[in-house]
Amino acid sequence: MGGVDLSLRLLESLEAVAAEGSMTRAARTLNLTQQAVSSQIRQLERVVGAPLVERRPTGIELTAAGEVVLKQGAALLSSAQAMVTEARLAATGRPDPLRIAFKAQSTAHFMPAVEAALRQQAPELELRPIASHTLPDEIDALLDGRADAAFLWLPIGDDPRFTIHPLLQEDRWVALPPGHPLESRTTLRIADLADVPVIGPRDGMPPAVVDFWFIDPRPDGTRAVFGPQARTPEECLHLVAAGHGCWIAPASTVTYFAHPRLTWLPLLDAEPNVLALIWPKHNANPSSTSSSPKPAKP
Template sequence: MIDLEVRHLESFIAVAREGSITRAAERLYLTQQAVSAHVKHLERALKVTLLIRTHRGVVLTPAAEELVAGGRAVLAEVAQLAERVRKIAHERTGTLRLAFCPYSMTLFAAEVAEAVETMVPGLTVELASVRTPREELALLDAGDADAAFMWLPIGDVGLRYAPVRTDKRAVALPADHRLADRGRVTFADLADEPVVCPDMFTSPEAERHWIADPRPDGTPAPRGPRVAQIEECFLMVARGRGIWLAPEPLARWAPAMNIRWVPIADADPVDLAVVWADRAADDLIATMIAEVRTLVGEPIDGIDRVA
């Protein structure tokens, strides 16, 4: 493919119009050396002579006359293309409805909404806070939300998703627990500890994942009390009824009183994902995913998957 650059073509057409490299350089606010180099690059790329230099300026060759005619059309098309791209990127209007669970996600969701609205002027991002992942799925299924932030896995629910952040896992322990002062623990340390199980998971697969059942050595996880809400998990842990396994960001949201969060050394990390239904506008979803990954600063392979 011939190596032609728009800036070289612009310089050449300015020379043709002015009849002088000096005057073309002044018009383009470039040095004479830069303009001359641009023209020479075109001549090498096209393997033709474009300019005959004289003491009174330059004379165009027949090849140069053809390049002027076609080059002007190319530059006009490039300018029109750039304008169309800018219009699509910056004049999109509408609403993007984003659901999330409030625990550790409120400030993050607000930051994402602000970034996406800045990137797409005219777009409004509406945030819907719900209590459980099941409620997020209900909003997506009913068409009352376009996308949601959810930790994977969510099971076979027929939705598309893209991971945007990876989080470590931690365990919530009573403040007086024998492991509460550890810098980290393993599943072997937690082998006999019953796990509090909130009744909010989107699938049996998700429930097994979040309570780490089975454990790395193949043994079943001891199941503790089943509760309806996240708040009850903290209550059960604080009262010594069991432990709770959760993404580490929840440790920054949960009250520290009577609870200690300890990282789990041998737990697989968990992915936070943008989840959306086919009815959502792909271009807006793609913009949001790109902005989230920019905010997080953590590129992740795999842009679009199906759950």
């Protein structure tokens, strides 16, 4: 490094601050205190000799120097990961397991085929699935190293730390409570849900993610009606069955979560859900960055 005392932890802190736009949220992502993250950013600024971040009313943004450090730092993090991975491979003669975070309701219809294809293409590779329930759970697993890649529904927010590889898309369906006036219909359009509260997670979710899943605003410019919050699919189903509103979900959810009291109807004019394989840009596990088999389109 030519005498430059640079810790990878400092680069990871800058990467988190850039992605979150906030010292507080970056600290939560890194499992550190806000003071620790601020201290690491100041330390990195002393190493570089220039301000890397600036505080604005909308949040923390990178300076021109910060953008350079972020880009070059990502390459350093990737190289460090590659060094560790190659050293382990040299020592053991086997690649690291490929750890994939997933939600069962999103992947049950194609995961067996993916595993079979991997066994055929790379029999020496161990696939280690990691079950999760929410988007924050999967993002955390990727960032803290518990998972190499994840199957996630897009969008995930504007996060430069990840490589995104879209795989398939599904139509959206609406779960209605028993006795709802719309349950006799065979299909729905967004306008039909004008006064129907929408159930789902909001706290801790990027605004773009909330807007997409709740279809807010609607095509005519009106706002969605927000129902009770629910963190997991099971909580969404419970609240819908209790009559608190509707839940908008991918088509695969309909078959995975059969519920005798609910009516599921296709939402014809909604933008489809896109499922993607996502991994951190600085994850150099060869198993996660090599070409992966694509699930068949349902």
